Amino acid sequence: MSELIERDVEYTAGGVAMTGYFCVPETAGRLPGVVLPGVVLLHDAFGLDQAFRATARRHAHSGRAVFAADLWGGRRSPSTGDEIGQLIGSMVSDRDTWMGRVHAAHEAASGQPELDQDAVATVGYCFGGSSALEYLRSGGRTRGVASIHAGLDLLIPGWESSDRDARVLVCTGADDPMATPAQWQALKAALTGRGIHWELDLYSGAKHAFTDPRADSLGMPGAAYDARAAARALGSTDRFLDELLAQ
Numbered sequence: 001m002s003e004l005i006e007r008d009v010e011y012t013a014g015g016v017a018m019t020g021y022f023c024v025p026e027t028a029g030r031l032p033g034v035v036l037p038g039v040v041l042l043h044d045a046f047g048l049d050q051a052f053r054a055t056a057r058r059h060a061h062s063g064r065a066v067f068a069a070d071l072w073g074g075r076r077s078p079s080t081g082d083e084i085g086q087l088i089g090s091m092v093s094d095r096d097t098w099m100g101r102v103h104a105a106h107e108a109a110s111g112q113p114e115l116d117q118d119a120v121a122t123v124g125y126c127f128g129g130s131s132a133l134e135y136l137r138s139g140g141r142t143r144g145v146a147s148i149h150a151g152l153d154l155l156i157p158g159w160e161s162s163d164r165d166a167r168v169l170v171c172t173g174a175d176d177p178m179a180t181p182a183q184w185q186a187l188k189a190a191l192t193g194r195g196i197h198w199e200l201d202l203y204s205g206a207k208h209a210f211t212d213p214r215a216d217s218l219g220m221p222g223a224a225y226d227a228r229a230a231a232r233a234l235g236s237t238d239r240f241l242d243e244l245l246a247q
Contacts, residue, residue, distance in 0.1 A: 004060050005114070009067070013104035014097055018070040020108055021053050023060040028114040037245035038115035040106050040142070041068040042128030044212060045084040047077040051214070052125075059123070062238055064245070065115035069105030071131065081219055088127055092154055095134070102135045106142070119143060119245045123237065126209050130154040133170075133187075136162050144244045146237045149173060149210055152183040159194040168198040169240040171233040173206030177222035201236050203229035 005028070009020040028036050039059055043052045048070045056068040071091075078084045091098035102122075110117045122142040124132035129150025136145050139161035146169040168191055172179040184200060191198040206229035208222050209215035215223040 004057060009108055011104055011108040013101040016073040018073050019075045020070050021048060021056055021068040022112050023057050024065040024114045025060060035114055035116040036065040037119040038065045038109055040109050040122045041066055042124035042131045043071060044126035044128055047072045048075055049077040067109035071101050099135060099138050102131050121241055121244055125211060136166055142166060146240055148233050149208055151178040152187055153178050159190045162194055164195045166196055167244055168196055171201040171236055173210050173229060174202050174204050176208045178208050203232060
């Protein structure tokens with residue numbers, strides 16, 4: 001496993017100070033002019049904490065330049081269901097601010113010299129998965145989206161502004177109350193109607209937040225860690241990104 005270059009990146013969105021996290025295999029830093037395909041990584045409800053920075057490093061060890069966004073701002077890391085609910089509610093009720101923060105992360109990622117600006121995907125987990133899909137839906141520029149146990153209930157209709165050339169991978173649990181059959185069927189229909197190539201991985205018995213061992217601490221009946229589903233989503237995401245970013 002190669003060593004990584006790691007650094008915090010200060011940026012702003014709507015006047016709010018953000019501290020993102022960038023990591024990339026050190027081989028990209030040793031050779032001038034070498035750039036690697038990039039991933040803008042959008043965190044789950046717990047924010048850009050130590051656990052999610054470990055997720056960013058895992059993606060970087062797969063040979064990519066990874067910019068992990070700070071969607072909550074100030075590296076805020078909520079720890080209770082009430083705090084998480086308030087933060088998500090503040091974004092859903094103000095989609096311009098929400099998408100402005102995702103866009104600002106993409107802009108900050110583009111400023112990293114080791115990242116290939118022409119080969120960038122967006123990957124999100126949980127709230128970040130919703131954010132990635134909503135960013136594409138609302139016209140954000142990205143080569144493709146991998147969305148892992150997203151709350152599909154946070155999305156709104158209307159894919160007319162989305163990039164037809166983008167590709168989408170959705171990894172979701174069959175027992176996720178925030179991604180019901182009706183909701184993922186509606187998403188499939190919207191993507192198909194727009195002409196966007198999509199893939200859906202549906203994991204039996206898996207609930208919301210299935211990649212995060214802390215899911216049980218939320219006290220939500222519909223959220224639970226599932227190691228098998230997490231491993232399958234990881235494998236699918238790696239394969240999807242390898243194909244997407246090699247184009």
